[in-house]
Amino acid sequence: MNARILKLKEEILDAEGKWGLERARLYTQAERANETEVAEVKRARALAHYLDNKTVIIKEGELIVGNYGSGRGIYEIYPEYSFQDSVIRYIHFDCEQEVNDSFFETQQEKREFNEIRNYWRGKTMRERVDTVFPEYVVKLRDLDICCNPYGRDEGQGHVAVNYELVVRQGLRSVIERAKKRMEEVFDHDPIAYTFNKAAVIALEAVIRYAHRFAQEAERQWAAEKDEKRRAELKSIAANMRRVPEYPAGDFWQGCQAVWFIHQVMHMEQNGFSISIGRFDQYIYPLFKKDVLDGGRFTDDFAFEILQCFYLKFSEITIGGIKISLTQTVTICGRDAGGNDMTNELSHRCMDASMSCRVLNPQTLVRWHRNLDPAMVRKVIEAVRGGETHAAFFNDEVVVPALEKYGVKPQDALQYAQCGCNETEIPGKMIGGGMPRPLFLLRVVELALFGGVWRYTGEQVGPKTRSLAECDTFEEFLESYRTQYNHFIKYISYATNMMDYLHSQYTPLPFASALMDGCIERGRDMLVETEYFYYTLGCNDFIAAVNNLAAVKKAVFDDRSVEASQLMDAIENNWSGYEHLQKTMLATPKFGNDDDGVDHLVPVVEKISAEAISGLRSFRNNSPWFCECIPRISHVYEGIVTRATPEGRNDKDTLPPGISAQIGTDLSGSTALLNSISKLNPEHFAGGVISNIRFHPNLLKDDESITKIMALVNAYMKKGGMHLQMNCVTRETLLDAMENPSKHKDLMVRVSGYIDYFTNLDRASQADIIARTEQTF
Amino acid sequence: MGERADILKIQRFSINDGPGIRTTVFLKGCPLRCAWCHNPDSMYREWQLVLAHRLCTHCSACVPACEAGVHSVSEGAHTVDFAACTLCGKCVEACPRSALSISGRSASVEQIIELALRDADYYRESGGGITLSGGEPTMQHEFVEALFTEAHRVGISTALDTSGHCRREAFVRLLTHTDHLLFDLKIMDPELHRQYTGADNMLIHNNFKCAIDRGADITVRHIVVPGVNDTPAENEALAAFMLGCGFRGSLSLLPYHAMALSKYEDIGMVYRLSEVIAPADAYMKELDEFFNRAGIRCRIN
Numbered sequence A: 001m002n003a004r005i006l007k008l009k010e011e012i013l014d015a016e017g018k019w020g021l022e023r024a025r026l027y028t029q030a031e032r033a034n035e036t037e038v039a040e041v042k043r044a045r046a047l048a049h050y051l052d053n054k055t056v057i058i059k060e061g062e063l064i065v066g067n068y069g070s071g072r073g074i075y076e077i078y079p080e081y082s083f084q085d086s087v088i089r090y091i092h093f094d095c096e097q098e099v100n101d102s103f104f105e106t107q108q109e110k111r112e113f114n115e116i117r118n119y120w121r122g123k124t125m126r127e128r129v130d131t132v133f134p135e136y137v138v139k140l141r142d143l144d145i146c147c148n149p150y151g152r153d154e155g156q157g158h159v160a161v162n163y164e165l166v167v168r169q170g171l172r173s174v175i176e177r178a179k180k181r182m183e184e185v186f187d188h189d190p191i192a193y194t195f196n197k198a199a200v201i202a203l204e205a206v207i208r209y210a211h212r213f214a215q216e217a218e219r220q221w222a223a224e225k226d227e228k229r230r231a232e233l234k235s236i237a238a239n240m241r242r243v244p245e246y247p248a249g250d251f252w253q254g255c256q257a258v259w260f261i262h263q264v265m266h267m268e269q270n271g272f273s274i275s276i277g278r279f280d281q282y283i284y285p286l287f288k289k290d291v292l293d294g295g296r297f298t299d300d301f302a303f304e305i306l307q308c309f310y311l312k313f314s315e316i317t318i319g320g321i322k323i324s325l326t327q328t329v330t331i332c333g334r335d336a337g338g339n340d341m342t343n344e345l346s347h348r349c350m351d352a353s354m355s356c357r358v359l360n361p362q363t364l365v366r367w368h369r370n371l372d373p374a375m376v377r378k379v380i381e382a383v384r385g386g387e388t389h390a391a392f393f394n395d396e397v398v399v400p401a402l403e404k405y406g407v408k409p410q411d412a413l414q415y416a417q418c419g420c421n422e423t424e425i426p427g428k429m430i431g432g433g434m435p436r437p438l439f440l441l442r443v444v445e446l447a448l449f450g451g452v453w454r455y456t457g458e459q460v461g462p463k464t465r466s467l468a469e470c471d472t473f474e475e476f477l478e479s480y481r482t483q484y485n486h487f488i489k490y491i492s493y494a495t496n497m498m499d500y501l502h503s504q505y506t507p508l509p510f511a512s513a514l515m516d517g518c519i520e521r522g523r524d525m526l527v528e529t530e531y532f533y534y535t536l537g538c539n540d541f542i543a544a545v546n547n548l549a550a551v552k553k554a555v556f557d558d559r560s561v562e563a564s565q566l567m568d569a570i571e572n573n574w575s576g577y578e579h580l581q582k583t584m585l586a587t588p589k590f591g592n593d594d595d596g597v598d599h600l601v602p603v604v605e606k607i608s609a610e611a612i613s614g615l616r617s618f619r620n621n622s623p624w625f626c627e628c629i630p631r632i633s634h635v636y637e638g639i640v641t642r643a644t645p646e647g648r649n650d651k652d653t654l655p656p657g658i659s660a661q662i663g664t665d666l667s668g669s670t671a672l673l674n675s676i677s678k679l680n681p682e683h684f685a686g687g688v689i690s691n692i693r694f695h696p697n698l699l700k701d702d703e704s705i706t707k708i709m710a711l712v713n714a715y716m717k718k719g720g721m722h723l724q725m726n727c728v729t730r731e732t733l734l735d736a737m738e739n740p741s742k743h744k745d746l747m748v749r750v751s752g753y754i755d756y757f758t759n760l761d762r763a764s765q766a767d768i769i770a771r772t773e774q775t776f
Numbered sequence B: 001m002g003e004r005a006d007i008l009k010i011q012r013f014s015i016n017d018g019p020g021i022r023t024t025v026f027l028k029g030c031p032l033r034c035a036w037c038h039n040p041d042s043m044y045r046e047w048q049l050v051l052a053h054r055l056c057t058h059c060s061a062c063v064p065a066c067e068a069g070v071h072s073v074s075e076g077a078h079t080v081d082f083a084a085c086t087l088c089g090k091c092v093e094a095c096p097r098s099a100l101s102i103s104g105r106s107a108s109v110e111q112i113i114e115l116a117l118r119d120a121d122y123y124r125e126s127g128g129g130i131t132l133s134g135g136e137p138t139m140q141h142e143f144v145e146a147l148f149t150e151a152h153r154v155g156i157s158t159a160l161d162t163s164g165h166c167r168r169e170a171f172v173r174l175l176t177h178t179d180h181l182l183f184d185l186k187i188m189d190p191e192l193h194r195q196y197t198g199a200d201n202m203l204i205h206n207n208f209k210c211a212i213d214r215g216a217d218i219t220v221r222h223i224v225v226p227g228v229n230d231t232p233a234e235n236e237a238l239a240a241f242m243l244g245c246g247f248r249g250s251l252s253l254l255p256y257h258a259m260a261l262s263k264y265e266d267i268g269m270v271y272r273l274s275e276v277i278a279p280a281d282a283y284m285k286e287l288d289e290f291f292n293r294a295g296i297r298c299r300i301n
């Protein structure tokens, strides 16, 4: 890595994270000034006011410009959503802490913070949601069963807008379209008129904001002594006069335009998983023209531009560098004829990811059987280096699954991943919904206890037969199904209601203007997009499968364990029941290619799929999919869940995604992957996470890497949906637990996203260490 | 059909036991007694009680469970009278920590083929298959033959990991069913070979030549044990022997490691080589270069 990149990287990594007031201040000023405006225009004016006045920074050596916060390591407050302390939320799983004046140093800052806080009292999204949600739904949320919407504190996020449009046509052309549409609908569609008016305000502001960087570059140029840097600053100024307003003229401008849009996406809302789509595809023509053919930029300089671009993503923080926003770059994939679309830029993206070694963005490779073997090898080598984010997602599974849900074939081929592997189509399809997960293990608990909440004795679910009252496993499964179905309507309520509240109070005119069709429809993306789906998060799917299998085997098939005894044992965290725990631990566990448990995968899947099959979203009238993307909820949910029948102790972590429970996949990687591929990906079109961890020994030479490539290819050909690999030594991790300062850039895949190991709390660290190493 | 074997374990996703991704079956029983053996519980075909000392908490639950009085626990020490054990399994059942187990089980051709077929996709993609290892698999050569015949019938490729210490007729018959041979050459000096493995190496060398003459696809495995076979004379003799036989396959060098030490204690055996330390990486590299220079394709495993 050259000195420029090294220095820029260190600046980001070393930045002391702290809360800043700039965005809150400017948004509050704008809110006060526009109280009587309709929401869309109010939001656009607020964004404009922010962009016109926020601090503009061009760091020494930077080639790609556009700073997120008001200074290094600053995380901004989004008062219109919430004052929640997201650091506490995402690191310690406490959703109820707020930022307060003690977070600020000077008296003046404290006073200002309190003024801002007071102004927004009763107007934040969090307070609105808490007012609207009925008591029972709030209870389900507080018990961690379901209906906990991230949208209570955050924006929609989870989207890749049409970056290609910005690169190829520029914002000016979008503004022209919006203006034309305003004229067309002026007299008869007040919503469309207002939406487009807001879009124009927002986009014009983004252009002015770009020009502020041009001015800053010119200012620095005038003072700069170094000839080389002077030339760079001159180019930066020229770039910022041109993009994102007009089409990008060269590779540098293309990267710059994408970055510029991407950072503003994070200023309009504090959303997670905002991603840039198929970067290697839409930038490739410029890369080819300027780097491969034209020689306008040398290979080395083009790579520096790309590295600068990659590093920028880590500047965007919500709650500091500690929290990954899961911004994703999708590369490779196939075309309609099955041809590989991997190109030189795809390889350079992977190289940049490997050389930068930062938390964000994560790079996702779209696998298919004709994928360039050199790319597969590169990913595995990167995994060996322990410094990559790369994961594979299977075109051959995802594209047909999308088509089945009515996505046109040419659109399905354009899919990209957002965040921890949510399936989206840039500019066209978003998915998710804000209160996604239903914790299946909670449903299992309620089924065990007949709908009674074991933690308080209260009847929370419908009254069903408890385990002790069931004579057959089928009866018990029926209890599970009844409990399950009961919650679906509340999830659907909460999901639709969240969309409604966001569309009413926090519309996104800037992001919406870059989604296909929003201008023509004149409706915000929170109201309608080309395609849309909701997901039911079955994040602890495997925990449910393991538990149902354990109960089936011990209580019903073998009749070796009494139900009442088992219930006593888990209520007592196995204390006094050590022998029973051993019996339950010995029941088959997912991840070993053991049909004794894996046969329940389709059963549990069907219950989930059937429960949502009749649901439609209010937004777009779209279907529901399942997903299994736990982020770190498997750790959190484990902490709040008492001992469970499969042999787990109080507080123990759950399996991360469609992966094995810690220490229970003992039959080798092929067995683990066979178990995983028993999932029907059509039901999980929303995306899944499947982890496999290798000891670096397993990848020590070319021959071994070739074998791992075969493992990946065979698994994908069998219909595996996703695979992310991890490769670190236990010793390294243990050392990092004790000496975090020595390992500050040690990255691990947690579950669908990458984190710095030293940022994880001890429970998560222990989870990573305990996960079975696939050694031989 | 209907052949059964006494096995130690089946390991799926083996990537160091022949070409591609393989399923390796470790058979119990071996005619040799290599002092450095990594799988001491595969020396004997008889099943054995194993106490994993690192898991034992000295709770004494196993003591009353055993009618034969095998276990005694006192003052933080657990002693086992292995010879008295009848393998009834009661203590294994009683131990809450899963510290006790019985090493050895019976497996049929059908069971192994069923398991192997589950990984057929990975074999196809990688050029892998089944490997029989041990122990010394040729000790149960009827089973090997039955398994390999069935494997070929269902389209699975076969590899045999052998010391070559096997009767000629049986060895030759197995060769016809074996797609890939992993052949251990341990020590060239016959006297040293006898001293460290308990047997002469003449039979082994003859079988090696025979395998080459019959055109077998062979990888030679050679474990490098400092103080035993790391002398220049040994290395030169090994190279000369392989070249002299017309060997064209590759040589896999395995550095000795002492990780199996605790296994000996767990089954009540004594480890003879406890003072040997693993060879230095630099030495392994030198050796690698030496063989490559001699014209033998070589790789450190």
Ligand code: SF4
Binding pocket: B051, B055, B056, B057, B058, B059, B060, B061, B062, B063, B073, B078, B094, B095, B096, B097, B098, B099, B100
């Ligand atoms: S029962 Fe198990 S843990 Fe207890 S003393 Fe015996 S071997 Fe050790």
Ligand code: SF4
Binding pocket: B049, B065, B066, B067, B068, B069, B070, B071, B084, B085, B086, B087, B088, B089, B090, B091, B092
């Ligand atoms: S297996 Fe049976 S005989 Fe052997 S030690 Fe255990 S209880 Fe005693």
